[in-house]
Amino acid sequence: MTRDTPLLLPMVQKLQQWKPLDEADRDAILALPCRAETLRPGGYIVRQGDSTTTSCLLVSGVAFRQKVVDGGGRSILAIHMRGDIVDLQNSLLRHADHSVQALTKIDVAFIPREAIVDVAFRFPNVGLAMWYDTLVDGSIFREWIASNSRRDALSRLAHLLCEFGLRMEAAGLADRLCYELPMTQDQLADALGLTPIHVNRTLKRLEELGLISRTQRSVTVTNWANLARVGDFSCDYLHLPASTPD
Amino acid sequence: MTRDTPLLLPMVQKLQQWKPLDEADRDAILALPCRAETLRPGGYIVRQGDSTTTSCLLVSGVAFRQKVVDGGGRSILAIHMRGDIVDLQNSLLRHADHSVQALTKIDVAFIPREAIVDVAFRFPNVGLAMWYDTLVDGSIFREWIASNSRRDALSRLAHLLCEFGLRMEAAGLADRLCYELPMTQDQLADALGLTPIHVNRTLKRLEELGLISRTQRSVTVTNWANLARVGDFSCDYLHLPASTPD
DNA sequence: CGACGTGTTGAAGGAGCTCAATCTAAGTGG
């Protein structure tokens, strides 16, 4: 490592999930020009409507994508954690069609679009890994379409709890059976296409069914197999490297 | 042109939407090895669960992506038309997490994954255009999440009619105000997360409101501005080249 | 002709929404 604490290390770790990288690939990533920043909960990485020139790596904390519809309704489209390259989507397309915001306090690194594109084509392994990464994001979007379109409230919530736990575990940030879910019930509602009131009742039902227990924001899954069954959850769509089985 | 009728021409046309291509770029695409095939309505391009080795270009006709949930419920995730590279998603990830099927009779060209990746990195304009293409797909997925999560039936249906018309027009296949929508009400229901019965009633309401009229599968938009308003439709998320304004 | 896929309509039921009140925990300023 050329520097003491490489800011972009989480990006290397994430991309290696998709494609083995050699020394040169890794160095190229770590040498990317970037600007570090810390945001408080609610702070914006990009705002819907902005024109964009930088991409953004999430270095620590949790963030989310959201889109405003019609009369002020919000839809949360994705949740992101350490290592996620959070704004390739908006930056390559030059025009943000949705916002990305901090859920917790987060550390981010802004990287100029040109630098990303340059590395992607000079180091094909890196480029391919980034391409994979956007495709996996797409796969998760598709699962969310199916979930919010065709599953009932109980199933949707169970599904989200499985996905979040498993992704946190895959990122080495938590145990799938016990983690902090840094979302208010309002935000859960916007992610699931429900009202906060109904989210509250549905959480209660998951508890009564003996599938989870919770205190404040922390979730403990007391019966993973049944939670996954209720949520119709299969981890295929996450395309995780073959180490974390369902 | 090296051959009489270049099978892969629609791919060139589509990618040029995202990025200007020079002679060499175009030739490289047209020279891609591929296998042509014709499928009847309902025929599979890929099946959920298959392992994949080829990508697929849609040369003519209309296709759709779908995912099966829990007890036989289906969710239609996207609709595709000429020029769409329909299976980068599954092929690069090597494992199909959803199916892609013909909606009408379609002509397709299967292209080996390696050839795609090879061209993408030897011709960066092509690679970037393909990357854009997958990002635009992602953008459309996000809009569908928001739509199926936060809009009511009338709005969802109006939104879908606007999107389909505009995309057909952008692909040079139809007029946004008058086109063939090759979907049964059952399929519309699966795309919108509704029941076919409710789709039927909602179509009727759109007619009664004077926004559309229809005979068989053909749709005529009688009031685009109001249809777009009801559907909360803005074409931003399609990232179309600056020629087709909303 | 009968069968099947698709579209259309009616009536009844339910999952989730809206409106509204109450409760808790965590600040914040005096």
Next chain:
DNA sequence: CCACTTAGATTGAGCTCCTTCAACACGTCG
């Protein structure tokens, strides 16, 4: 240290949009 505020969680009651169940109409195709 305590009033005061505020964001979030929780609970109740009534309503509605959409679903489910059930017929029936229409065209195509064996």
